[in-house]
Amino acid sequence: MRRPDKIGYTLLAIAICIGLPAFGYGMWQLERQFNYRAGYESEVRKTVCGMVKPEYLSEGCEVSNQSNKSKPLSTEIVDGQLIISIGTDTLLNGLEIGRPHGLGDITITDRELFLKEFVLELNAESEDGSTLIHRVLDKAVSNALENGAQGVEYDD
Structure with missing residues (x-):
């Protein structure tokens, strides 16, 4: 039969082995959270708000914190107009890091000049007078109809 004092020591040893690391981890998490909130939470929030639409974030973002770029x-749809917009910094960053298909890696050396060239291409008319924007809108309409868009009557 075991003596009660050995059981007590065993339980104490187990509690120390489990409790100290858990306590240490908890204190580390507490310190980390404090440093985050006191130090750079606003910078992280501003960066995330610049990359993600505010409506997709659980806490939202102040639009005034974002520059248009x-x-x-x-x-x-705003006031009877279809508005498609993107900040120029967001666009250029996406073009530089998000080109796995096609041209490969690019580095934009003159941002303003490239943006002017880019807009010229968007507005360049083909032989039938359509532009890339026309083709995007046509494709969006086709996709909406194929996916069962409501508010449309089909002619026979």
């Missing part, structure tokens, strides 16, 4: 791609 860093706004994400958005498409909306």
